[in-house]
Amino acid sequence: MLAVLAGGVGAARFLTGVVRVVDPSEVVAVVNTGDDMTLHGLRISPDIDTVVYTLAGLHNPATGWGIATESWTAMAELERLGGETWFRLGDRDLATHLYRTQRLAEGATLHEVTAEIARARGVGVHILPMSDDPVRTRLVLAEDAEGVVAGTEVAFQHYFVGLRHAVAVRSVRFDGAPAASPAPGVLDALGDAEVVVVSPSNPVVSIGPILAVPGVRKALAARREQVVAVSPIVAGAALKGPADRLLAELGHESSVVGVARLAAEWAGTLVIDEQDAHLKSAVEAEGIRAVVAQTVMSSPQVAALLATVVLDAAR
Numbered sequence: 334m335l336a337v338l339a340g341g342v343g344a345a346r347f348l349t350g351v352v353r354v355v356d357p358s359e360v361v362a363v364v365n366t367g368d369d370m371t372l373h374g375l376r377i378s379p380d381i382d383t384v385v386y387t388l389a390g391l392h393n394p395a396t397g398w399g400i401a402t403e404s405w406t407a408m409a410e411l412e413r414l415g416g417e418t419w420f421r422l423g424d425r426d427l428a429t430h431l432y433r434t435q436r437l438a439e440g441a442t443l444h445e446v447t448a449e450i451a452r453a454r455g456v457g458v459h460i461l462p463m464s465d466d467p468v469r470t471r472l473v474l475a476e477d478a479e480g481v482v483a484g485t486e487v488a489f490q491h492y493f494v495g496l497r498h499a500v501a502v503r504s505v506r507f508d509g510a511p512a513a514s515p516a517p518g519v520l521d522a523l524g525d526a527e528v529v530v531v532s533p534s535n536p537v538v539s540i541g542p543i544l545a546v547p548g549v550r551k552a553l554a555a556r557r558e559q560v561v562a563v564s565p566i567v568a569g570a571a572l573k574g575p576a577d578r579l580l581a582e583l584g585h586e587s588s589v590v591g592v593a594r595l596a597a598e599w600a601g602t603l604v605i606d607e608q609d610a611h612l613k614s615a616v617e618a619e620g621i622r623a624v625v626a627q628t629v630m631s632s633p634q635v636a637a638l639l640a641t642v643v644l645d646a647a648r
């Protein structure tokens with residue numbers, strides 16, 4: 334069995350490679366829910382949905398999130414009513430949030446609802462939220478931005494979508510994490526897996542919340558030799574999103590060496606891209622083994638090759 338810690342788009346792409354080389358029923362994905370929010374009264378879990386849509390082959394490759402063959406009638410009507418339309422929910426995507434909201438209101442847990450949605454979408458990978466309890470990523474801005482003054486704390490999607498993550502951040506915290514429990518199955522998966530992979534997801538706001546759930550960091554550290562992280566930073570930059578900026582703003586180095594410094598406590602191996610091959614010894618000086626591979630997943634075939642490298646690295 335293979336356990337994969339997952340954020341959104343980068344993790345979803347990696348998982349499409351994993352399922353080409355490992356039977357999906359042998360894979361457990363532990364997904365970040367720090368991005369979750371309630372909007373229009375609906376419970377939205379963007380990273381879970383990105384992973385499910387991608388593994389189901391429904392995803393929009395242009396954005397990485399949402400469904401490819403989407404219509405936007407509800408958003409257009411909402412706009413006419415003067416409702417909130419800054420966070421775009423397509424008509425097909427809305428069905429997912431309606432279903433999740435209803436089931437949670439009936440008393441189902443997030444891991445139960447997630448399993449139901451994955452099953453209905455024909456996804457064979459076991460997809461687990463990191464926790465059934467609410468954990469919400471919140472960021473304190475370091476500068477004024479669009480009516481929000483420096484020093485204000487905002488919710489993740491306000492920063493990410495509302496402010497297009499084009500604003501400097503002073504600090505990040507995961508509200509609710511200290512009191513949260515890992516979802517049933519999470520610690521078992523991390524303890525039993527032959528290999529635990531930390532996807533090339535944003536180390537601060539995608540992997541950070543998962544590690545903040547009590548017991549998760551310790552579970553990884555206890556199996557450090559079987560834990561392989563894939564760097565989301567290539568040649569000093571993030572392939573998608575604000576990982577490079579966030580690392581620098583929070584005092585880390587935006588490079589594979591900076592990622593190695595963060596991961597060395599709980600991962601025995603860091604997979605770095607060929608473009609960073611010259612930094613292999615600098616990475617290893619941080620106390621983590623470095624494996625050089627093609628990590629830019631330009632196609633499912635490349636993602637499958639990367640998955641093979643990652644599995645071999647731990648074995």
Ligand code: FO1
Nearest residue numbers: 341368378379382398419420421422493494
């Ligand atoms: N990202 C955007 O940049 N703009 C959006 O309007 C947007 C809507 C959205 C709706 C559903 C969903 O599951 C994801 C959505 N995302 C959107 C992506 C979301 O912000 C993700 O949390 C980030 O991509 C980080 O993983």
